Every structure is written in C-alpha cells, then in structure tokens.
Amino acid sequence: MKNEVRYPEYRDDPAGFVENVLGAAGKPYSKQREMLEAVAGSRRVSVVGANGCGKGWALARLILWWVETRARAKVVVLSSTQRQVREVLWQELAAVVDAAGDALSGKLTKGRYFISPDRFAIGFATNNPDNIHGFHSPELLMIVDEAHAVRESHFDAALRLNPVKTLLTGNAFSTSGTFYESHHGKRHQYHHMRISAYETPNLTGEEPARPGLITAEDIADKALHWGLDHPKFIAAVYAQFPDTLEDSLVGRTAVEDAMREDAPTGEGAPSEEDDAREPVYIGVDVGRFGTDESVLCARRGQRIVALKSFGRVDTMRTAGETALMARELGAEAIFVDEGGLGGGVVDRLRELKAPVHGVQFGRKAMHPTRFRNLRSEIFWELRRLINDRLIALPDDEELAAQLLSLRYDVSSSGQVVMESKRELRKRNLPSPDRADALALAFMTPPSLQIWTGYEPFLLPRSGGGTRPRPPVGIPVPPSTSADDEGGSVVPAEAGTSQ
Template sequence: MSDKYLEQEIATRLAEFFDDPLGFVMWAFPWGQLPEMSVVRLPEPWRSQFHCDFGPDKWVCELLEDIGRGVRERGFDGVNAVMPQRIAIASGHGIGKSCLTALLVTWLMATRPHCKGIVTAVTASQLTTKTWAEINKWMKRSVVADMFEYTADSIRAKEAPETWRVDAVTCKEENSESFAGQHAASSSPFYIFDEASGISEKIFEVAEGGLTDGEPFMFMFGNPTRASGTFYAAFNDRKKRASWYTRHVDSRDVAITNKRQIEAWKDEYGEDSDFFRVRVRGEFPNQASNQFIPSFSVEEAMKRAPTDHPTVATIGVDVARYGDDDSVIFFRFGKNAKMPYRVFHGLSVVALAHEIKKAIAYCYELGFKQVYCFVDETGVGAGVVDILLDAGYKEVYGINFSMAADDSDQFDRKRDEIWGRAREWLKKGCLVEDEDLKHDLVAPEYEIRPSGAIKLESKESMKKRGLSSPDIADAFCLTFSMLIAEYSPEDYQRANQHVAQARMDYNPLDFRF
C-alpha cells in the first residue's frame, strides 16, 4: 500500500469520525498491544461493536458518546457559529483524567483542520509533568502521530503549524491574555482545564471570549476541592449549570483505581467526610472553611415534614437590581417553609408590586390573622415599597440590606443578620425541597470583621467568583427581618388547617394565589 493511498484512507476515516470521538479513539490507538493499554476490559456493548477486548473505562466511553451526540445536535457547517459544548467532570483520584485529556486533544486535532486549543492546569508542574506529558505520549502512539510536530509546549500540524495547533499555557493571572479568543471561526477553538477547582476566575473570564465563533469546546476536569468558583458553579449555580454537561465520577467505580487505598481512606476518614467526598466520591465538600451555611444543614431541613402551627404568615421579596437577577417572592409560615416560591425576571416595579398584593391576599384567604411582608428596598426595591405603602398595605416593611443590624455586636449589617437568623432556623425548620434554593443558600462565604461581627459575602463578590446572585435565598432570609410573634396557642388547630390547605392548593405547573 503506497504512502499516498494510506494518507487518503486516513483522511477519509478522519472525516467519518468528526462527530464520533469514541469511534475515533477505538480506531486511532493500539488497544491491547501495549501493557498499559491492556488493563481495562472494554465494557459491552462497545466490546462487540468494536471487536476489541480492551479500551477506555465505561465512564469515558459514555462521555465520548455524549460529546459526539452534542456535535451532531449542533450541526456545525464550517461557517455559522454554534453554541459551545461545555463539559465539567468532578472526580476522585486516579480515574485517568490526563489520559482522557489526551484522547480528546488527539480527536479534536485530527478531525478538525485549523482548530486551535489551549491546555492548562492548576500548576506549571502539573501541566508539564502530567497533563502535557500524557498528551504527547498518547498522540505519538496514535495512527495520526505523523501529522504533527511536537515541542515542549506546543503540538502543531505540519500542514499549517500557525493555524492548526494546541498549546500548553500556564494559568497565572498575569498570563490571562493568553487565553483570549482562539479565532478559529471555520473550525473548533477549544480549552481544557485540568484540576479546574484551583484555577483563577480571571482565566475563565478571559477564556469565555474564545467561545464566540466556530464550534467551541470547553472542558474542566478535577477533584472538587472548592465550594466556589467556575468549576463549582458549573455543577451548582442555578443559572449557569444549564449550559454545562456535568458528571461526578466515583473512584470506586473506575477499573484502574487503587481499591485497597480507597478502603484505607474510608476506614481512616469515614465515607461521609469531606476528604472522602472530594478525593474518592468526586463530590464537593459539605462546607468550605468560610461557607456561611453548611450543605448538610439545608439538606436536613428539606427532609423534615411540616408539623408547625403558625397563625402569622411571613413573606420575603427580593427585588432584582441587575439584568440577570431575578425578583423572588418567598412564603414562610413559622417553621414551615415548604410553600412554593415565585421567580420573576424582567418585571417592572409596578408589575412586581401587583404580584406582591396577590401574595398578601393569598395568605389572608388561607385564614392567617396577620401577614408581614418584608421587601428588599435596596436600589430599585424602594419604588416597589413606595407603591405598596401608598396603596395602604400596612403589611409591607421595606428592608435595606445595608442598614445596621439589630445585634451589631454579632453582625455587620442587616443582611448578615437575617442570614444568621435563617441559619439558626434551619436547625429545626422544614424547607421546600428545591435544588436552586439549596445552591443559593450554601453559596455565600463570610468573614469576621476586626470588631468580631460577621460579614456575609456580597452579591457583587459572588459574581466575581463566577456565581449568580442568591436571589431565592435572599427572599427566604428576608422573612426573618423582624422578630415577631408567629404563634397563638389557641389557634394551633385552625392554623394547621391553613398550612394543609396551602399545600393542597400548590400546582407546580400553574401556581395561583
């Protein structure tokens, strides 16, 4: 067979694998021919499909198939830009992330002429000695090895070395401009972040600008060591996670991991410890060192059944300040916060005031003797409060988050205080089971001021960390703005009927007051 014929045959096969990364991986590498490529037995149905006993682990096969499906769904035509594929994998140790990175880079570089990529890792040592070394090793043993030139920090196509390449770039903040747009409008710009939990938010912010043309890809891999940042937000932020394909990979489920070491960690630290969660289960820690509300506290509150008998209803309203924020109306009846909340996007102050009137009327219809409605009057919320007060709604109280706390020795400002009261309430209260609310509650961090008072992280600071504004949680916490008498013993039985009726009235598809 002539070299020219072989090149034509390879080119034909590469075109076939444009939307089939798993097929490419099984075709391009010598599975079963080297000792380290004869470790994992290829699971069914892929073993029969590819007539091969060895190959990637099951989770890798599934991921590659899902990526191929994403390519087909987007249907990139080489001209019109498509939505990026964003892939985030949180895992325990030893699952073969560096190998997966190498497989992906080889597939992208081989099947997409003039693509441009950047690979980075949390440290220069991790990048050069592990991630980049693994990419070089696997690409050189593939059937497309001769298409490329290899250097210490770059792999380039011999045909077009300046426009068809992937580079290893350190992720120091001062190097952030290196992550600017890849400008591969007729091909695929791609980014791969190894140990993504520790990478600076500035890097991710700049890299986002490279996802605007062509057929972009962004991959994040790593142990979920931090309960904040872009990597965390991909799994947990209620607004951002919709744009990410996410997956947790437990080291115990992967063929190549050291099971004896894992058992030793289980005995030493416990299966529910943060060490085991992060290093083995591939799950984020229950509570970061400066996380204000721990995850387990919210989870326990969501599991409790409502047994409370309040006679007073409280409503919290967080008013949107910015274009991507939401206005939220939240109900709480004593220790029962199982009621559905409402989220509004883009409402005018007049329209939001109308929705609040309906919420107050609903509580009275349920038979509650008194209603307290606490509205965030910071910024545009002041207009909502004015409209309601002018209309004679004495139930409405404007709350400014920056006003002084009642307990100024313990809390810096009012917002810090109401979150503190909510944190205590969660120890005995029952909360609606809702992932968006949970993520909002556990997202903010805090600090201790020189005076000893607690200062909760601001919404602006959270956005700089890649997280959305915790609008739902703020609305819930607003229900603790005042210390009020929520109970009347002689009305317990009647009040319990109000709660039961409210739960029956709830239709998640058409919630009406």
C-alpha cells in the same frame, strides 16, 4: 487536503489514538485510560478528582483526539479563569503538540488549536454567558474544566450549544451546582467517576513515578495543614464531596431534610393547626443585573406557602406582582430589600397602601457585637432554623443551590460576617436571590426583628388570634429598643422605611 481526516480508525478509540499517535507524549495510567474510554462511550461524563491526579493530562489529549478524528469536529473548553485555560491546560496541550510533531494536522495558537474553520478547539473563560455561542456543530465536544467553580449561567449557555458530548472535570470543592449534582441527584444522567489520590501512580506503585502528579509527601503536607478529617483534605485527597465545607452556612443534609418534610420536625416546632393561625409575611428580593431574578417568598408560620421568581423586570412589574400576592394571601407584612432597585418597589407599594417595610441588609445589626450587619444576623438565624428542623422549605433545586453556596467568616472581634454578593460573584456564583427572599420572609414587624421559632411559639394577638413570640434575648419594645452597644433600633411601621 488541509481538512482531510488522517486518523478515522481512532474515531471511537481515544486511548489507541493517545498511545499510537501521541505516544511520544506519554501513555495514560489506568484512571486516565478509564477517563478516555468513558468519553468515547458516553454522551455525558463527569470526573471529580484529587488535586494533582492528572485530569489536565487527559483533557489535552482528548481535545486532540476529537479534532483529529472527525471532519467537522469542534471542541469548546470552558473554565472558571483564563489562567486555567492559558497557563495550565493550553500549556499541557502545547507540550503534547510539540512532542507529536508532524503526526498532527493542526496549528496551536494562544487559546486555539486550528485545522480549518470547521475543525478547531477553543478554550476560554468569560464573565458573560452570552459569549458562549456561535460554536454549533454536529460534532461538538463541550469540556467544562474546573467545573466546580463555573457559574450556573455558563452551564446553561453551554447546554444551548447542543453538544454531542459533554465532559465535566473538577474537584470536590462545592456542595451545590451542576457539577455537584452530576455526582449526586443527577448522577443517573452522567457516566461519573472519581479519581482519589490513592489511585494515582505515585501512590499505587502500579507504574513508574509520574512527575507532576500528587505524592505521599503532598498528602502529608495537606494532612498537617488541614487535618485528616477536614472537608478540604477529604475533597483534595479523596475527591469526595463533603456534606458541608468548613465555612458553609448550612449543609446539604439539613437543607434536604427541610425540603423533604411537609412540616417542621424539630423539637418545639408548632403544629400545623398553630401555623394555620399565623399571618402571612412576604420577602421580596429585586433583581439588579441581567441574570438576576426577582423573587417573592411567602411564609405562614414555619412553612413556605409561595415561592415565585421571574427574570429581571421593571420595578413597577415587581411591585404589581408583590401587591397581587399580598392580596391573594392576605399578607400582614412585606419585607423588601430596598438596596439598588428595591427602593422603587418600596415606593410603589407605599403608594398602593401595602404593608411594606424597606430593609437595608447593610445596616447595623440588632446585636452588633455578634453580627457585622443585618444580613449576617438574618442569615445566621435562618441557619439555626434549618439546622434545628424548625422550618419546611419548598423542594426547589435553585433555592437549595443558593443556600448551599452561602459562606460566612468570623471577624477578629468575634462578629459573624456573611459573604457579600460581590464576593459570591468573584467565586463565579450567581446572586442568591431566592435565599435572600427566604431570609426576608422570616423577619417580623414592627421592629424588623428575626423570628426564631422558639417555644412557646404563639402569643395572644390584640383583637384575637395569635402572633409569633419574640425571639429569646431580643426584646420587642413599643417604640425603641436598646441594642448591644447602647444604641437603638427604631421600629419600621408599615409604609415607612427602616
């Protein structure tokens, strides 16, 4: 019978299946065997490995073991790119199937290993998480390869399939997200393991040399290219997650510190009493695409007092939610990213007589010799506030992930350039809606300058009370201000667009 299970005795023994059924296709070395046994014994497994440590070798054999030893087995392999599926993993699978010959029951096609409609493995990459459905089975193995580069929305879709086992594999080239957390904050939910280059046969000498695995020469090349203490070298060779990548806007330690404290702890931070006298400002980022969020972030002084997010809704609903929060908190100013759908929110808030300021992230920076655009300038100042422990952030996992995903570059003219949302999507990362709303909340009227938290923090406010002190080196004019290149920045009064 086509659907007959030929190897039920290996149902819980993938290493035995690999050695005795697929023996002609090679035997696992010690860390590969550990990986095989981890999948057999645990519901959720996460493996971070050095480049060239042989994860793909083990994945191909795990796929065949699962499908060949279960009557209703399905394997869904999700990766960051079609190339990783078709040209890397499926090529390895083809080599194993060819070597095993008649020992296997299935047929290998492009992107699929098929025995019957109830028993198959399929591999793919997709831009739409809605495509990850329809693969339900009581014996479903979900494999996420190159997990460090897979979008969070895709992890969510994979989880909805209710797999009986989940295996994540990838490299340590991330500082946030599901894969990162499977080795950090959520490591208790996984059997997690690490494969350093120095634990592979070509370095340990425990077994004969393995063609295709990393060598001492490969490591030497990486050391010359990056340097021994470079985050990329540490990730690629030692399979250790760095606190921050070279071009990351902020590091995990700084973000966690900001979320751990109820109040800022940096030198010069205002007291809780000073913050209590400060006005409330609200930042609003309006969701543009199906998986984007609309986010409202309110701050008083250096503390976030509200963070609210909701799935994409129409502009009237977003404007209504914003107006409600502004009334409840007595907000003095609202800053809305008016690109895309944000313009409609700004228009409606003006009709409601709300103190709204439209912000164009792509407009000219106030210090154009230092920053490519306003977005780069705002986030660079937010970076300083976080690194100097001058703000307290809510303990929000998604906000942390978005902040840690942000990267920057420096142009040939010395300008700081923040990675755009389009570039983030190319890296399979979601729009940083919560981070954008946070950055917007740290703007100040009337000139849409960036609040810095420098001491002395408070200045007298006309009519009593206090107001934030202007940032050092950024004058706040009554009407216009000369910028770095002789231009001007026109203040955006409440109810007008910048």
